[in-house]
């Protein structure tokens with residue numbers, strides 16, 4: 001079957017690498033892709049939110065299945081667009097319809113969903129401009145620190161952790177009345193702070209059955225020792241050493257099963273990945289957030305540990321027989337080190353030539369913000385490359401990924417050398 005992946009990051013590179021290995025994979029297309037995805041398939045010059053352009057690409061290239069990488073086209077309804085189109089309605093899309101994507105697209109929707117389905121999460125209330133006064137009163141009652149979340153998509157920047165009530169009041173005013181995050185902060189979820197260690201669990205569902213994929217932990221801060229500004233993700237490891245069998249059982253019973261059942265009972269169709277962002281609070285899992293897609297750079301580590309044919313699993317999602325498919329997970333450990341552009345996550349350098357990829361010894365080099373300029377590979381994005389190594393144990397995986405990252409060079413190059421070492 002011919003497959004189209006939408007997206008251009010490290011996550012989509014990892015998907016392309018994996019799907020291209022399947023005997024079931026015919027032609028593979030990536031839109032728009034990057035310099036790396038071109039090694040596994042054909043890049044198409046179409047943007048992920050250009051639904052008409054995607055339609056033409058699907059028809060011209062006889063695409064049989066579409067895998068959506070990022071959240072934006074899902075929240076904007078790409079799956080619904082396919083279902084409503086006479087020529088596209090039989091082409092399966094992996095990724096939920098608009099309503100299911102609200103689990104990520106609206107923090108208020110997702111919190112209400114958790115409450116309705118008795119899924120453990122931090123106490124919270126949602127406020128708008130009209131209820132700001134009640135918001136101030138609530139801020140004074142929930143303890144410190146206070147978490148404020150813009151309701152809508154805010155490119156990963158819409159969560160603020162405030163250390164004082166006064167700071168939280170100021171931020172609430174800025175979000176609600178000064179549109180700090182634009183339309184996304186016209187509603188704000190005010191939430192209790194959860195103390196614990198974060199991790200992510202990934203689920204693939206056909207709307208009825210589910211498979212639990214490997215768990216992962218990502219590292220969001222730019223600086224070593226988890227300091228400095230938040231980024232899209234500087235590295236990841238899978239599995240997560242502190243996520244014991246017992247803990248993961250609790251995640252399945254208390255979170256995954258109620259989520260799948262809740263979607264079914266509420267009549268929300270869901271074919272795709274569910275990213276469950278969790279806090280491990282003294283051995284008990286609490287929801288932080290849902291995402292309606294896989295994580296980046298978690299996917300790079302997770303994919304390396306999936307031994308089964310991913311095309312077969314995605315077919316199971318499309319056909320609604322995921323329960324008949326086999327998911328085999330490697331017992332090895334994967335670690336990913338993300339190499340970023342100088343200046344990132346602020347204003348960053350671009351168009352720098354990347355050298356040394358051929359010197360990498362025992363890691364996969366997944367491209368993110370790269371493009372081909374003649375023979376040269378150049379940087380185009382903040383996150384440039386994700387270096388992932390699969391080894392027998394965490395220490396070896398971390399060492400190998402870090403050593404291989406050092407073999408690559410471009411002007412302004414930076415990566416964290418401490419990813420995962422806190423878990424050893």
Ligand code: AMP
Pocket residue numbers: 122147156157158159191192193194195198277288289
């Ligand atoms: P999100 O954009 O929802 O992924 O949130 C960004 C980050 O904020 C999360 O990855 C957590 O580190 C942190 N966070 C969100 N909600 C809470 C909470 N209730 N308690 C503690 N930390 C949180």
Ligand code: GLY
Pocket residue numbers: 218232233291294295296297298
């Ligand atoms: N790594 C976090 C995310 O993909 O949202």
